[in-house]
Amino acid sequence: MSTLSNPVNWVLAAVLGYISYNYFSGSGTKTPPAAPRPRPPALVFKEYTPKELAEFDGRTEDTRILMAVQGKVFDVTRGRNFYGPDGPYGNFAGRDASRGLAKNSFDKAMLSPLDGPIDKLEDLDDDDKESLANWAEHFEGKYQLVGKLIENKA
Ligand code: HEM
Incomplete structure (x- = not known):
């Protein structure tokens, strides 16, 4: 065959x-x-007032998420699962998270009003201060420092 x-x-x-x-x-x-996600433009180190910082709360998919810890502003965008609108720590997005991190609480009362002065944290006890210092170390090790928190302009 x-x-x-x-x-x-x-x-x-x-x-x-x-x-x-x-x-x-x-x-x-x-x-x-999958189509690549649109990337927000690179950030240059700058000063943010609490009101300006609040713009970066990650409310849309393509905006950055910034967060302040002890006066330092970090780009936490890659932690969107934590800080995005549906994340467990979404309340910290675009805000000064210092008091919440010191007290280990995401209670809304931990956030100072956007149009008020920066929280001086003067009443923190030793445990709170230690907790805040540990968190600050965590953020410094994990996220990019992109700015400094300054008082709102009058
Ligand atoms: C019910 C108790 C809690 C549980 C089960 C929990 C669980 C977790 C887990 C699993 C992570 C991820 C750790 C990692 O992968 O590195 C995390 C991170 C974190 N948690 Fe909690 N948590 C709790 C309470 C809190 C509270 C009260 C706060 C308030 C300050 C908090 C703030 C954070 C922050 C800021 C991160 C770091 C996220 C990051 O690295 O960007 N957690 N938590």
């Missing part, structure tokens, strides 16, 4: 054809690559 007339060879050729078609055409079960 010649190669062409052997039905086994026809079946093998069909299987091989099917596999190579899927491989080279990229069809089959492969999903198309």
Whole structure:
């Protein structure tokens, strides 16, 4: 029997054809690559008042999330799961989180009013101060420092 007339060879050729078609055409079960997320522009170190900081609360997918700890402003955008609108710590997004971190509380009362002075944290006890210092170290090690918190302009 010649190669062409052997039905086994026809079946093998069909299987091989099917596999190579899927491989080279990229069809089959492969999903198309996801479109890259739009990246916000790079941030230059600058000063933020509490009101300006509040703009960076991650309310939309393509905006940065900033957060202040002890006067330092960090870009916590890559922690969107924590600080995004549906995240467990979303209350800290765009805010001075110092008191909440010191007291280990995300109670709304821990946030100072946006149009008021910066919280001086003068009443913190030793435990609070230690907690805040530990958190500050965590943020410094994990996120980029992008600015300094300054008083609202009169
Ligand atoms: C019910 C108790 C709590 C549980 C089970 C919990 C759980 C967690 C977990 C699993 C992480 C992620 C750790 C990691 O992957 O590095 C985390 C991070 C964090 N938690 Fe909590 N937490 C609790 C309470 C709190 C409270 C009361 C605060 C208020 C200050 C808080 C603030 C944070 C912050 C700021 C982070 C760091 C997120 C980051 O690295 O950007 N947590 N927590």
